[in-house]
Amino acid sequence: MNSEERRIAVLRAIVADFVATNEPVGSKAIVDRHNLGVSSATVRNDMAALEDEGYIIQPHTSAGRIPTDKGYRLFVDRLSQIKPLSAAEKKAIATFLDGAVDLDDVLRRSVRLLAQLTRQVAVVQYPTLSRSTVRHLEVVPLTPARLMLVLITDTGRVDQRVVDLGDVLTDDDVARLRALLNTVLVGQQLTTAAARVAALPEEGPNHLRAVMTTLASVLVESLVEHPEERLVLGGTANLARQGGDATSLRGVLEALEEQVVVLRLLTAADDPAQVTVRIGEENEAEEMWATSTVSIGYGPLSTPGAALGGMGVVGPTRMDYPSTIAAVRAVARYVGEIVGGR
Known part of the structure; x- marks a missing residue:
């Protein structure tokens, strides 16, 4: 092992021991705990070089050394492999x-x-909603003049909104709204779905335009990031x-x-x-x-x-x-x- 590899090994030993003990690490501890195959004097020289380069510091006199942020950075950058989970x-x-x-x-x-x-x-x-697409939009009548919209995305996100319409809808109207909304929205990315929703009132039958306008404003709110x-x-x-x-x-x-x-x-x-x-x-x-x-x-x-x-x-x-x-x-x-x- 050349001198640079040995210094990295010394830095690894200091990081490992400091993480484990929260105590500054001395050269003797490194020689005793880590099989580096070099003397305590060599480790001390390597520690002095690492300190000069800003990778470790001595928190107070007559103490061992601890890693600096720069030392941790080098340690992380030199991780040759991440120990896999068992x-x-x-x-x-x-x-x-x-x-x-x-x-x-x-x-x-x-x-x-x-x-x-x-x-x-x-x-x-x-x-992130902007990367999601609409999987389904369910329209559930709660009363003749109140609906619940359930927007489901491909990522499993579910957004529910209750809408008071002011108008009374028949079952046929609800079915028509459900079909129209799903035709326009399913498979659309949420970023484009908001624009499609804004144009919805123009696409519905005349007698449902006011209802569609109300639903569109609620849906746009649901499609925006929170x-x-x-x-x-x-x-x-x-x-x-x-x-x-x-x-x-x-x-x-x-x-x-x-x-x-x-x-x-x-x-x-x-x-x-x-x-x-x-x-x-x-x-x-x-x-x-x-x-x-x-x-x-x-x-x-x-x-x-x-x-x-x-x-x-x-x-x-x-x-x-x-x-x-x-x-x-x-x-x-x-x-x-x-x-x-x-």
Whole structure:
């Protein structure tokens, strides 16, 4: 092993031990715990070089070293392989998620699972409406002058709206509306469906024009994104268990509650095959500079780059990156198959 490879090995040892113990790591501990085949003096020289290059720091005198954000970045970039989850872990994920009854349940279970597997804060984004298509629109008469519209997308999202019409409709009118709406909307992407809906009043029979105008305005509202409904968060108690000062923890929690910050993180994760790791100040929001985020898109793997939504975890920079990346990737794969195949 040449000197650069050996330094990377020393950095890996420091990251592994610091993540495990939350204590600065000394050269003797590295020699004792990691079979690098070199003397303590050589390890000390390598640590001095890593410190000069900004990959590790000495938090106080006569102590060992801890990784910097730059050190974690190099560690993550040099991960030659992500330790795959065991067959038992994969089976547990599949069993837990397959028991979900609908999209809401899938996402709630995913967040709970990710938080448990990684012991971090987990975030899952609802499937982005703009990438969904209309599967079916049901029109249910509640009274002769009141309807319920049930919009179902190919990603399993269901949006229900009750509409007071002001006009009394016959069963034939309801059937005609149902047929017309489905003819216009089924198979349309939601981005184009809104425009088609706006033109609907012109396409209906004269006596239903006023009703169609009312329905169109309600449907357009349903087809527009609702950012406040788009995230599921879980495991926030894990943040407190990680230690750290209360002020920075409060800042992270407030940033997570301002969903825009997290949405920005997840929106960048638009490829189901690619895990994105942001460490410390690589996160845009200053409140998140003490954290790392590990995110990925989820969706059918048969369509790379076309994620339906994003998911990931937020935790301290001192996290077990290989295990976290493996867990995020595995859960995303199952969620992508379930949601993409609905």
